[in-house]
Amino acid sequence: MGPLWFAPGLREDERPGIRNGVSHVEGAAEELMGWDTKGPKWTKAVQSCVDAFEGSASPQEVREAFEAAAKEANVYLSPE
Numbered sequence: 001m002g003p004l005w006f007a008p009g010l011r012e013d014e015r016p017g018i019r020n021g022v023s024h025v026e027g028a029a030e031e032l033m034g035w036d037t038k039g040p041k042w043t044k045a046v047q048s049c050v051d052a053f054e055g056s057a058s059p060q061e062v063r064e065a066f067e068a069a070a071k072e073a074n075v076y077l078s079p080e
Contacts, residue, residue: 003027004052006063025052025059028066037073045069 004025022028029049032042048065051057070076 004059004062006059022066025049025062028062032066032069035069035073035075037075039069039072041065041069041072 005023006025022031028045032046032049035042045062045065045068048057048062052059052062067076
C-alpha cells in the first residue's frame with residue numbers, strides 16, 4: 001500500500017527552527033509518535049491514523065485530527 005495522501009499538507013514545529021511538512025497518513029503517524037505532548041487530541045489523531053490504515057477513516061479525517069492535535073500541542077504552523 002502506498003502513502004495515504006491528504007491536502008492541503010500541514011506544517012508543524014516541535015523545536016525552534018525545525019519545520020516539518022506532513023501530507024500523508026504515514027507522515028502524520030510518524031510525527032505524532034515523536035511528540036512530547038500527548039493530550040486527548042493526540043490520542044484521537046493516533047487512532048485516526050490506525051483507522052485509516054485499516055480502511056475505516058479517510059486521509060482527510062486524519063488531516064483534521066492531526067491539525068487539532070498540533071494546535072493542542074502548540075506545534076501547529078499556520079499556512080499564512
